[in-house]
Amino acid sequence: MKYWKGIEELESTPEFMSTAFAEFLPVKESHESKDATSAPRRDFLKLMGFGIGAVALAACETPVHKAIPYLNKPEEVDPTISNFYASTYFTGSDYNAVLVKNRDGRPIKLEGNPESPISRGGLSARAQAAVLDLYDGGRLQHFAVKGQRTETAEVDRQIQSKLAATTGKIVIVSPTIISPSTKKAIAAFAARYRTTEHVMYDAQSASGLLQANNGVLPGYDFSRANVIVSIGADFLGTWISPVEFAKQYVKNRKVSNDKRFMSRHFQFETAMSLTGSNADVRESVKPSEWGLVAVALYNAVVGGGSAPAFSNPRVAPQIAKAAAELKANRGASLVVSGSNDPAVQALVTALNQSLGNVGTTVDLAAPSNVRQGDDVRMAALVKEMNAGTVGAVIFYNANPVYNHPLAAQVKSGIAKVPLSISFNDRLDETGSICDYATPDHHWLESWNDFEPKRGFLSLSQPAITPIFATRQAQESLLRWAGNNETYYSFLRNNWRGVLGNTNFTAAWDKAVHDGVATGTGLPAAPAMATAALSASEAVARITGAPKPAANLVEVALYEKVGLPTSGSGANNPFLQELPDPVSKATWGNYLAVPRAMAVANKWEQGDVIKITAPNVASIELPVLVQPGQAVDTVSIALGYGRVLSGKAGDGVGANAAPFLVATPNGILYATAVTLEKTAAKSPIAQTQTHHTIMDRRSVVQENTLAKYKENPKEVTEYEKVVTPDGLEKPNKVSLWQDYQYNNHHWGMAIDLNSCIGCGSCVLGCQTENNIAVVGKQQVINRREMHWMRIDRYYSSDHHESEFDTKGKLSTYSAMEDPSDNPQVIFQPMMCQQCNHAPCETVCPVLATTHSSEGLNQMTYNRCIGTRYCGNNCPYKVRRFNWFSYYSNEKFETVNGHMFTDLGRMVLNPDVTVRARGVMEKCSFCIQRIQLGKLEAKKQKRRPQDGEIVSACAQSCPTDAIVFGDMRDTTSRISQLLRREDGERAFHSLDSINVQPNVTYLTKIRNSPSEMFGPEEEA
Structure with a gap:
């Protein structure tokens, strides 16, 4: 088995090799980022000789800090104590039940609410980063008329006067609203203005799924499915409810x-998605073939279809196996699809019904409410606006001028509406052309x-007084x-219908405290205007659909795990710098192409391609060669190319929303385009081969379920070594003295079967530990600061002996290309807290030392920035702080949220904000460990298992990370390691004998050749 992180590593390209072994050579920077840090290391140390003395002299001056004490301290606020x-x-x-960590009256961190029966304590990457949006200085800070600040009372007077005089229809446009009380507030507004209509549309639509189920979005339970077949549904990343499904x-x-x-x-899809990378069997198909896969599957399972068999000789056998x-x-399987074509969804519904899945894996009694947008109604509204029949339009956190395929018509329609109002939090692409801006509070x-x-309710409550005049x-x-x-009063009164009047105050207080409750406040979903198709009608529509022209290339438009299609997270630098789980790209979108297409057209990564669709303005994006991309197709992420989002988000990537196709049945997320290479180049800030562990020794391990059943x-x-006399002995000989841990010994176990690579842990760590954002150019310079990363390895079935010295197959053919459809494995990698830590040996100033509890400690004010420790780290998990990211004007754009005093409110006061020139790394959240120990000490007891949890473990939606005290024999980690000892537990790079305190559990895969029935489950 050969593992590789990207095409450059697979082929050992000169560019890759030039940086793989040269960690400390100066980075070749663009003209935009020239700085003193490109000096050779010896010159750097010469400068540091003066720097240390200067710092020592400066330290003699005591800084003056002025503090204003509370005159009347709030009862629930205690300094240094988090609520x-x-x-x-x-x-x-995206729905997540959360706990808001509030410090001295300001939210600084979000964590999953374990009381929620839906998210169950998990949290998505987007939710992890959402706290930063609260302190975004780009939010609109007051009411405005035509962009000019106006007093709230005056705005209210003008709007009420114009609403009363409106003769046409009044329309409220919003994304899906799942709040019963909000819908009642809209109903109260409609009762006053009788012509009011509420139109919901979603930038990432599920309208086709709603149409196929008569207005109901089914609930799904993947835990009850022995077999899962997905046709383009990224249910672990972006589809419907990914945290719940994960x-x-x-x-x-x-x-x-x-x-x-x-x-x-089984996964059939066009672009390599997070869900596809976790599948047992993944086949890449064109967007135009999604429907044909559904037809072939329906014919094989239900029978009676008249369509021909699926023509692709590689995919057809896998469809037969899936069927x-x-x-x-039957009754323990599930078929889902991410298509927005009602015909495809009608076949999926028919399949689940035929298989007896309704009532087990498909739940119509507790349907989902999260995506209720009606594409057909929204398209009709756009026509009405341009026809002049709409008298007033209110945009409620909706931005169709940016993210709707009819954006140009929406813009012209707004100009024809006498009264336009925006509730959006900023003067965005839609809000900036509205008459009135009345910004909503942050959630x-x-x-x-x-x-x-x-039947599942939850509440949100303010964790801070409104910052602006919203x-x-x-x-x-x-x-x-x-x-x-x-x-608040309106909401509370509405809940009397849920909780009842008897002991209402106590029940209300409990619901607010828990954040969740049972009951319902929403009426049953109305049937869609478009009736559901029969299976035969769906088959006829799919097989009769026209095929794309031969001279055009099919493009799939998709939603990234980090950035929503709506573009609402564009100005959040945490999300922009989060590496995509699959491509590992940051700061922008790109044109993902298969390797064969890049070779045939002589495209290199970073070449800018002009993408043109018929009757649509073209966009330009750089090429990214993506393993697993379907042949003769490309893919583009939505949600980029904003122009009025804020400093961090403006001008990042290109907006592909104009390529969406608005049909009479809804929005389609695929089209056909022409591609033309330009003379420009645009480097992609991609981290996939940064910090590569250049070794063939066991970094990550996997095996098959058949082998596990045979002998776990x-x-x-x-890994073992052979002594001169031929005896094999474990490689445990060391010059180090072993440590004795008499009190606590902190450790971490990571189950690679559970890790799906979503990246939530990366952002959980970043928000907890004040980790800086560095921006696109510094990521290109290999200077990203994340303390933990998710290493994504591709693997192929070819043996290493089949590859030549450059990583290419010795008998290469298109069908054998390892990048055509590789397997994927994810491995979270952070400081391994080695018991025999190589970094500790080489630090000249003892900045990195070993604790009595097994932690590799960093003393920041000792560190002088030699980076010897980073050079000596075999896992490449240490980060050098090249700049003062929170105060250097160079980073104001990308780090603008935390550059201002407002933005710094998000910083965790329990964690040092590191100065320039020091090494940083994972600390196992030492601040949480110390807090847990002190709390237990006050109660004269030892910390109990589960009281101390690292940020990454707490954020993981799949519970892949277990953290705890290995000296506590009753702890989950101790029990897990005892159970897995001799079976799946291993240490990464075990042969070098650094004795990490992070243990991994081998990934077990289903063998594609195996078949099983329901009898094997028992």
């Missing part, structure tokens, strides 16, 4: 002594309720309807 408040994160598509999915992917069964997962396993697991400043699934949108609607009631103790390889 947690239950709340809810929902931005129109929890369910991994439940049947974990293996142990008493559970040697895994669910089977056979679905039929062998962390607001009261609200939510019902993501029928007002909650629901309260604005009530004011304009003549109701001066606060929205042989699925993991343990």
